[in-house]
Amino acid sequence: QTEVIKIDRENMDLDVLKRAGEILKSGGLVAFPTETVYGLGGDGLHEESSRKIYEAKGRPSDNPLIVHVADMEHLEKIVKKVPKAAYKLAEAFWPGPMTMILEKNDLVPYGTTGGLDTVAIRMPSDPIALELIRQGGGYIAAPSANTSGRPSPTTAQHVYEDLQGKIPMILDGGAVTIGLESTIVDLTEEIPTILRPGFISLDMVQAVLGEAQIDRGLIANDSNIHPKAPGMKYRHYAPKADLKIVEGPMEQVISYINEQAEKGRTGIICTEETRSRYPKGDIKCVGTRKDELSIASHLFAVLREFDEDGVEQIYSESFKAPGLGEAIMNRLLKAAGHQKVDVSDRK
Ligand code: TXA
Ligand code: MG
Numbered sequence: 001q002t003e004v005i006k007i008d009r010e011n012m013d014l015d016v017l018k019r020a021g022e023i024l025k026s027g028g029l030v031a032f033p034t035e036t037v038y039g040l041g042g043d044g045l046h047e048e049s050s051r052k053i054y055e056a057k058g059r060p061s062d063n064p065l066i067v068h069v070a071d072m073e074h075l076e077k078i079v080k081k082v083p084k085a086a087y088k089l090a091e092a093f094w095p096g097p098m099t100m101i102l103e104k105n106d107l108v109p110y111g112t113t114g115g116l117d118t119v120a121i122r123m124p125s126d127p128i129a130l131e132l133i134r135q136g137g138g139y140i141a142a143p144s145a146n147t148s149g150r151p152s153p154t155t156a157q158h159v160y161e162d163l164q165g166k167i168p169m170i171l172d173g174g175a176v177t178i179g180l181e182s183t184i185v186d187l188t189e190e191i192p193t194i195l196r197p198g199f200i201s202l203d204m205v206q207a208v209l210g211e212a213q214i215d216r217g218l219i220a221n222d223s224n225i226h227p228k229a230p231g232m233k234y235r236h237y238a239p240k241a242d243l244k245i246v247e248g249p250m251e252q253v254i255s256y257i258n259e260q261a262e263k264g265r266t267g268i269i270c271t272e273e274t275r276s277r278y279p280k281g282d283i284k285c286v287g288t289r290k291d292e293l294s295i296a297s298h299l300f301a302v303l304r305e306f307d308e309d310g311v312e313q314i315y316s317e318s319f320k321a322p323g324l325g326e327a328i329m330n331r332l333l334k335a336a337g338h339q340k341v342d343v344s345d346r347k
Contacts, residue, residue: 002163004156004170007128017128020169021135024049029056031145031159032132033173034124036097036182036198037152037300038159039068039142040167041132045078047111050141056166059148063230064114065141066099066182067121070133075121078107078139085187085209092208095125097178097199101186112141114230118188128173144181151237151300151335154179158304179297180327184229185212195229197327199296218330237335239306241267243314245336248343250274250317256343257315267306269316271295282311292324299328303335
């Protein structure tokens with residue numbers, strides 16, 4: 001049986017968080033909200049807990065987990081050394097939606113890092129997450145709390161859909177604020193490298209470190225260049241129906257999607273600005289282009305809804321832009337298995 005317990009961020013019930021912490025310390029799993037997506041937590045320093053996480057998610061065990069901490073001292077204890085860049089990034093973005101890759105020491109089992117000598121570490125800002133980490137022993141390994149391959153969960157209900165009966169407890173803190181997973185910055189390379197784009201953009205990282213780049217494996221169309229974060233190579237977030245992203249001037253995009261919508265049960269991902277232009281189809285307005293965070297925070301929920309609606313094909317408008325648009329497009333492209341239609345040359 002999976003217990004779902006509502007927690008009020010402004011007035012947290014410490015007894016519940018203590019109980020959740022006990023589950024973690026005794027080797028069990030608890031799902032909890034963070035500002036990015038819901039996480040599936042287990043004790044990151046115990047291989048057996050990590051094994052349970054992989055099993056509950058149905059995730060390949062070569063895909064490493066992120067260890068969540070609540071203060072810098074805990075980070076210092078599990079890595080070989082803390083480079084200056086790590087202190088700078090932590091100062092700028094922690095607690096918050098940024099994960100660093102550093103060299104691990106012997107305290108971190110290979111069962112948590114998928115056999116790698118490096119470890120991913122993040123200090124989330126959600127007060128529920130921070131308190132759970134403290135109550136649970138200080139090192140909570142947590143991937144997104146979805147079944148492997150499905151969109152990451154942005155509500156406790158999403159977690160319940162995927163993991164009911166498989167874990168003892170879900171802490172329900174309502175809908176998350178960002179809705180896309182953290183930015184991953186690899187500090188074990190000569191040049192700090194973003195392995196997964198997120199709310200913290202390349203510009204923001206460069207402003208702090210002077211120099212930083214995006215992993216070529218993420219942007220390359222060349223299938224011989226692989227992304228460095230093992231998780232980025234899997235097809236992910238994929239809805240059951242075939243999803244294509246339509247690019248080009250907005251008028252052409254709209255008329256192309258409307259033509260396709262004549263051909264079968266069609267899902268359409270659009271924005272406030274264009275919603276009224278689609279007369280037919282299962283139309284989901286993901287947010288407004290005036291506020292990219294509104295798009296980020298609803299994207300995964302929209303992808304999940306299409307599965308319930310049972311559409312045959314899905315067309316999405318494109319969200320090209322630097323900053324958060326980079327992360328939105330990265331997730332959308334993965335969900336689409338990189339299928340794009342360019343309609344620029346159509347009349
Ligand atoms: O926002 C987030 O980061 C959420 C919340 C729960 O904190 N967590 C999350 O975890 O997204 P997960 O497991 O779904 O994604 C972790 C990503 C994977 O792509 C994995 O391959 C990569 O981080 N990763 C973890 N450790 C790594 C390492 N040592 N080297 C390279 N990539 C690593
Ligand atoms: Mg994930």
